[in-house]
Ligand SMILES: Nc1ncnc2c1ncn2[C@@H]1O[C@H](COP(=O)(O)O)[C@@H](OP(=O)(O)O)[C@H]1O
């Protein structure tokens with residue numbers, strides 16, 4: 001059994017029978033439920049210890065679930081040693097067991113669990129659990145992005161704890177409102193959910209921070225690229241993937257133009 005906290009028990013044999021998309025969703029959901037339960041049970045712990053327990057427990061759940069359900073696949077995780085065999089593998093699960101660790105430990109809702117699958121050159125599926133919103137976003141089925149009111153100013157999601165230098169300039173040039181929140185997954189999800197129109201990040205991040213959110217965003221029809229407009233590439237020898245922009249397709253040219261002018 002993987003989990004007893006999520007309201008229903010999920011035998012590993014049931015996980016094996018799931019499609020890749022359903023497996024990503026179920027593992028993200030289970031890890032999110034585990035994290036919520038842990039935070040309730042360990043509310044007395046100092047934030048540093050709660051972060052470490054959250055990272056470790058969610059990692060353990062995802063690792064055991066993937067080993068049981070897809071024993072032949074490779075895994076790249078923020079919370080595990082990088083097994084370089086992934087570079088020769090056809091299928092690599094790219095996971096961030098707890099994205100927005102800081103916000104999780106502060107009892108906020110803007111954190112996420114990321115589970116993505118990369119297959120022979122590109123992301124093919126992804127799930128982003130948003131336990132604080134009791135939601136899991138997936139690439140299959142893809143979410144419908146709500147329409148935007150043309151008269152409202154653009155809203156730009158940005159890190160609340162370390163906003164990148166470029167963010168202010170982009171927001172000023174676009175006349176956009178900055179909406180501060182934690183977690184890369186939560187910010188991409190804010191664009192998917194219509195709470196923001198774009199997310200701009202620069203200065204440092206890793207493949208696990210964006211893989212699952214980008215899989216969901218692409219499936220939803222959003223633009224996702226590096227800040228210079230080049231493609232986001234995953235399962236690279238160095239998983240450092242320092243910048244990205246995710247936005248509504250209708251504003252992508254304008255956003256990339258503004259970023260280009262600023263760089
Ligand atoms: N400059 C940087 N260098 C490395 N990682 C960064 C970073 N800025 C943000 N991140 C990572 O991106 C995620 C979202 O950050 P933020 O909330 O500031 O937008 C966090 O992941 P984790 O919480 O998984 O560590 C954070 O560690």
Ligand SMILES: [Mg+2]
Nearest residue numbers: 096099100209
């Ligand atoms: Mg992360």
